[in-house]
Amino acid sequence: MPTKFLDIRPLSICFLTLALGGTLTQAEDGCSGLACDTDPTAVAAMSCVDPRTTLFDDCLGLRSPMAAHGISVDADSTMFYMGVVDGGRDRDFRFGGHNDYVFNIDASKMGGPEGLFVKLRAEHRFGQSLGDATGALLPANVNADLPVRDSEDVFLTNVLFTQMLSETFGVFFGKLDTLDGDMNAFAHGRGKSQFSNQAFVATPIALRTTVYSTLGAGFVILGEDQTPLFQFSILNAINTTTSAGFDELFDEGVVLAPELRLPTNFLGMPGHQLFGGTWSSRNYADLAQDPRIILPNVPIDRQSDSWSLYWNCDQYLYVDPCNPSRGWGLFARAGVADPETNPVESFYSVGIGGNSLLRHRSADTFGAGWYYAKTSDELGPLLGTVFGDGQGMEMFYNVAVTPWLHVTPDLQVIEPANRRFDTATTVGLRTQIIF
Numbered sequence: 268m269p270t271k272f273l274d275i276r277p278l279s280i281c282f283l284t285l286a287l288g289g290t291l292t293q294a295e296d297g298c299s300g301l302a303c304d305t306d307p308t309a310v311a312a313m314s315c316v317d318p319r320t321t322l323f324d325d326c327l328g329l330r331s332p333m334a335a336h337g338i339s340v341d342a343d344s345t346m347f348y349m350g351v352v353d354g355g356r357d358r359d360f361r362f363g364g365h366n367d368y369v370f371n372i373d374a375s376k377m378g379g380p381e382g383l384f385v386k387l388r389a390e391h392r393f394g395q396s397l398g399d400a401t402g403a404l405l406p407a408n409v410n411a412d413l414p415v416r417d418s419e420d421v422f423l424t425n426v427l428f429t430q431m432l433s434e435t436f437g438v439f440f441g442k443l444d445t446l447d448g449d450m451n452a453f454a455h456g457r458g459k460s461q462f463s464n465q466a467f468v469a470t471p472i473a474l475r476t477t478v479y480s481t482l483g484a485g486f487v488i489l490g491e492d493q494t495p496l497f498q499f500s501i502l503n504a505i506n507t508t509t510s511a512g513f514d515e516l517f518d519e520g521v522v523l524a525p526e527l528r529l530p531t532n533f534l535g536m537p538g539h540q541l542f543g544g545t546w547s548s549r550n551y552a553d554l555a556q557d558p559r560i561i562l563p564n565v566p567i568d569r570q571s572d573s574w575s576l577y578w579n580c581d582q583y584l585y586v587d588p589c590n591p592s593r594g595w596g597l598f599a600r601a602g603v604a605d606p607e608t609n610p611v612e613s614f615y616s617v618g619i620g621g622n623s624l625l626r627h628r629s630a631d632t633f634g635a636g637w638y639y640a641k642t643s644d645e646l647g648p649l650l651g652t653v654f655g656d657g658q659g660m661e662m663f664y665n666v667a668v669t670p671w672l673h674v675t676p677d678l679q680v681i682e683p684a685n686r687r688f689d690t691a692t693t694v695g696l697r698t699q700i701i702f
Contacts, residue, residue: 269678271361298696320670322702337376341369342702347411349397349677349695357687363394365459369425369436382432388425389442398561401681402688403657404610405640408695409465409559410458414480414508422508424480427489435496440484440663442512444474445469445477445502448526449543450495452581453598453620453634456666459699463677464661465559466616466638472602473575474560475520475609476545478506482513483522490530500524504549522546538582538596546574551608560610571607577602587622593629595621598636610654612643623664630667636660642684657684663697 324332324560333340341368350360367390373597374383396416398406414422424444431437446457449469455461458468465471483502490496502522526543550571584594599617618636622629629641639658659681666674675697682690 274673274689303401318670320701322671322700335376337373339371340438341367341371343367343459343472343699344702345410345697345699346394346580347397347399347408347463347697349411349463349693349697351400351691351693353692354689355681355683355691355693356399356685357400359400361395361397361400363392363397363408364562365392365410365413367392367457367459380430382430382437384429384431386425386427386429387423389421389423391419391421392416393419396547401679401691401693402683402685403659403681403691404561404642404654404679405465405471405638405659406561406693407661407679407681407693408458408463409468410463413458413559414444420509422480424459424508435489436486437489438484439484442480442482442507442641443500444480445473446479448477448524449473449541449577449579449600449643450528451541451579451600452539452583452600453579453596454579454600454616454618454636459674459697460665461620461632462634462636462661462663463695464638464659464679464681466614466640466659467618467634467636467661469541470577470579470600470602470614471543471560471611471612472522472604472609473543475551475604476547476549476573476575477502477524478504478508479559480508481506482516485524490528492530495526497527498528504547519550522547522549531580533582536583536586536594536596537591539580541579543578544574546572548572573605573607575602575604575609577614583621585621585624590629591680593622595619595624595633600638606645609643611640612645613641615639628667630670632665633663635662640684653686654684655686658682673697673699673701675699701702 298645329566346364348362353356370387372385375381392411397408397411401407414424425442427441427443429437431438446469454467462468475580483500485498485500487498488496502524503512503516504520504522507515522545524545528539528541531538531540571671579600581598583594586594597619602614604612616636616638620634623631623633637660642654659679661679663675663677669675677695677697679693
């Protein structure tokens, strides 16, 4: 199948020039260079547009007293207008969106036990599904199809209780979603703030063993920066996004999922090395539908148990001397899975991302990446005949119009695993409003 990656080189250069151009004239004095957030002109320019960090700011004076009593609310709406302009399955543009409502509760501020935290997440999608337009196994815009493809109902995907037993050790239980796993500084963001393609949001190698939302429990060890250093989860093997999940609890098996994320300091720059794995005792007899991967729902030879192993890294190459939270660098992912039960047998990706270094654009972010997904040829004759390996690339530039309004042009070139479709070129615009 011919590819068209070389056809977009001029546009690729434009994206990277826009994102990285500011580094070319950086001053010798680190805090007087183009990258500094403390540049008074840049700060004044953003403040003149709109100083609010959220659209509703303090929300009629309610947000501050709620926070004082341990309740914080994070809500956003992300809308997409994306289409296939060449190749693919459907050559048209589609509009869709996703709303996310997250409540974090500190029980100690409400008179409850010290160290008890509760997380609630309600979410829904609206508009047209964007997943099948390219003909690829991995959707070009995973967030537009979550939590349930082709449904606009609101679903409660997180009711998670965490009890910290010390400053660094805690246990958790409840309903949770797995999209927050496989964390990466430059390639994550739940498909809302960084990349849109499932290949760069989280590893697809574990999608067969870990469902999107289900009941589970486990423990977590926090690092010095209070982010998870190691966590171990025991999950229900059935997706219960649309239900409480108690009636189906462990009916079809259990999933074990350890994950270790180690901070690094190679070349004097921050980074992380992540190692994870999953094992499921579930019996697999068909390719059940999942909004994070697009497959024909056909029977396969019944197999018991499945597993996956995955790794990712992020490594900063530049850190703003005036603001250590800003910078840019490289990322990579790799993983392998049981070929007898997993449609994606192995996966690799690499890319670059982070904060823009253009003057006055300190809040903008960018990313560019490439992935390769090897399709298993052991699942049955249909997949072996119709599907081959898939690969693709994505570039985005997230423009912070205001702190609460982000507009992101996005370009993808995808060689679908489905051999019936030609290489797809997609372009789109993503708008995120933070309430």
